[in-house]
Amino acid sequence: MDLRWSGEQEAIFEAAREFGREVVAPSSEERDRASRFDHGIWKALAESGFWKAGVPAELGGDGGGLANYVAALEGLTLGSQDSGFSVTVGAHASLIQVLSRWGTAEQQQRFLPDLFAGHVGATxxxxxxxxxxxxxxxxxxxxxxxxxxxxxxxxxxxxxxxxxxxxxxxxxxxxxxxxxxxxxxxxxxxxxxxxxxxxxxxxxxxxxxxxxxxxxxxxxxxxxxxxxxDGLTVLYWCLALDRLSFGVIASAQMRSMIPRALDRATSREAFGAPIAEYQYIQDKIVQMKVGAETARALSYATLSAMENGDADAGTLASCTKLASAQAIVGSSLELVQLFGHMGYDRTQGVERHLRDAAAFRIAGGTDEMQKKAIFSQLLAASRSNSL
Ligand SMILES: Cc1cc2nc3c(=O)[nH]c(=O)nc-3n(C[C@H](O)[C@H](O)[C@H](O)COP(=O)(O)OP(=O)(O)OC[C@H]3O[C@@H](n4cnc5c(N)ncnc54)[C@H](O)[C@@H]3O)c2cc1C
CATH class of the missing domain: 2.40.110.10 (Butyryl-CoA Dehydrogenase, subunit A, domain 2)
Structure with missing residues (x-):
């Protein structure tokens, strides 16, 4: 068992991170304020070859598995720190993956080249x-x-x-x-x-x-x-991939909060010492790390289960979505708290984490629906003695 990226995936991750940092991040704050989607960035993403990750070679992809897509999404999110852009990417990627697996040859030829080239997809x-x-x-x-x-x-x-x-x-x-x-x-x-x-x-x-x-x-x-x-077979697979994508995005965003939290905690003083000295403050940053690693580990477990066609892939996807959504909301709230008043000030860009995070508990199926799915599976397994 090895949870590290391959050399190829490392390169995909780095290229996407660089793209996120150089192309997506600079205008992210302005696009958030204006609620604006940028077609130019979307076109540039397509031209960077992003959509080939995790698509079979005969369909025009890089011939790698879903892990290549996950590496690209994780890198992009870490570099851009723009959850909204990554959610848009995740929705588009789900359509590409579904067409790659369930589309007829005619549907693949008709739709995939355009989706690779900058057209936008929705489910x-x-x-x-x-x-x-x-x-x-x-x-x-x-x-x-x-x-x-x-x-x-x-x-x-x-x-x-x-x-x-x-x-x-x-x-x-x-x-x-x-x-x-x-x-x-x-x-x-x-x-x-x-x-x-x-x-x-x-x-x-x-x-x-x-x-x-x-x-x-x-x-x-x-x-x-x-x-x-028989649409549910495909739909449930698509939902599992969406939930995996939310886990990957949440994990990367929580990782990106940590340097900012540390920087503030070590430079802001109260009672004659940096607030990083206080255990209540340390705990907030520790929880960000635990949340990021939990979301990442669960995402990789879901990825592996989906790649292997395991029966519990859907349940793992629900666990990933539930844990990562709750962790990113908690981490964002504590980031605001750590910054005090400046965390609550719209000019500082800290509050955006909280606004963005709240959607993770709703989109792709609410927390309550993840719990419902997990419990139903547990009950069914118990009844068939396969717990
Ligand atoms: C940012 C974002 C992006 C989205 N993108 C897409 C997309 O691309 N495609 C798409 O199809 N949809 C999308 N959605 C919609 C999303 O999937 C739905 O909002 C979500 O499934 C919940 O549906 P609802 O809002 O109608 O809430 P409702 O179904 O009305 O539920 C309201 C509340 O009741 C709870 N509830 C409902 N039933 C039960 C129950 N049996 N037990 C306990 N609690 C229950 C829910 O969990 C929720 O808290 C998106 C939503 C957001 C916020």
């Missing part, structure tokens, strides 16, 4: 009526014969939607019975598809997010991803 499950109960989506495809459908419905709070060129939509097929969840591939310019305005969130403001409306959109057979009625 849409959540609707205004609720996001936690994923299988209760109301978006519905009506069969019109010969494997064609018309798709209608509305999605909300979808990462990348305002700027998306292509979308994976979670819907149900009318008249199929219980197993009816299916996945549909849509283009931005398709008749009946409208993308709404950017939502005004408190955090992750560098990640565009918004609604997608579908009014009787024509879906030919070649735009169904996977089997009709």
């Amino acid at each position: 849409a499950a959540t609707e205004l009526t609720g996001g936690s109960h994923v299988t209760a989506v109301r978006t519905t495809a009506e069969p019109t014969g010969d494997g064609h459908y018309t798709l209608s419905g509305s999605k909300s709070h979808i990462t990348n939607a305002p700027v998306a060129d292509m979308m994976l939509i979670v819907g149900r097929v009318a008249g199929l019975g219980k197993r009816d969840i299916s996945l549909f591939l849509l283009d931005r310019g398709q008749e009946g598809v409208s993308l709404g305005e950017n939502e005004d969130l408190i955090g992750l403001r560098t990640s565009p997010i918004g609604p997608i409306d579908m009014d009787r959109v024509h879906i030919p057979p070649e735009r169904v991803l996977g089997s009709v009625g």
Whole structure:
């Protein structure tokens, strides 16, 4: 067992970190204030070859496994310290990975080159009526014969939607019975598809997010991803990858808080000594380190389980998401506390960590849904004597 990167992954990590530091970080504060997505940075990321990481060579990738993608995401986040940009990257990467695994050759040829070259992808499950109960989506495809459908419905709070060129939509097929969840591939310019305005969130403001409306959109057979009625298999894998990405981003962000916390704690004095002398303060920084390492170790365990197709990969992904979300919220709150008033001041850039972190407990499935998934799996394992 070896949890270190290979030489190739080390190089991917370093290149992405350099890109994050040099290209993403400089405008990050301004984009956060303005809630702005930068197409120029996105194009430059594509040109850097970022999307090839973890994609089979025959599809135009680097031929490496998911670990290559994780190395790239971790490096990018550490370099940029821009959670919003990384969440946008994670959403796009999920679509690439899903197409690489479940797309037909025609779908891969049609969509992957554009997604590698700077088009933006989104995956849409959540609707205004609720996001936690994923299988209760109301978006519905009506069969019109010969494997064609018309798709209608509305999605909300979808990462990348305002700027998306292509979308994976979670819907149900009318008249199929219980197993009816299916996945549909849509283009931005398709008749009946409208993308709404950017939502005004408190955090992750560098990640565009918004609604997608579908009014009787024509879906030919070649735009169904996977089997009709079997969308959950692909969707659950996609959710596991999203949760892994959140773990990687959270871990990298917590690591990036530590030097800043140490710098402040050793330079700020109270009661005649640097506040770093006080154990209450030391504890805050120790918890950041423990949170970062816990999130990282769980992310790597999930990565390994997903690569090996282990039965508990989904449960590990939920553990990763839950632990890393709670740790990044706790670490961000303590970073603000450590800075005192200056942590609460919007000009210092400390409060942004807290605004961004709050989303980690909601996006990709809430904390409560991770607990529900973990408990259900434990109960099922207990009943089958496989705990
Ligand atoms: C930054 C961000 C990015 C997002 N990106 C995407 C995206 O790309 N694609 C996408 O499809 N969605 C996306 N979402 C939406 C997200 O997946 C949903 O917000 C989330 O699943 C929760 O759904 P909801 O907001 O409708 O809350 P609800 O489902 O209305 O839940 C409200 C509260 O009740 C709790 N709750 C619900 N049921 C139970 C239960 N049985 N037991 C205990 N507690 C329960 C929930 O945990 C939550 O705390 C994003 C959200 C955010 C914040």
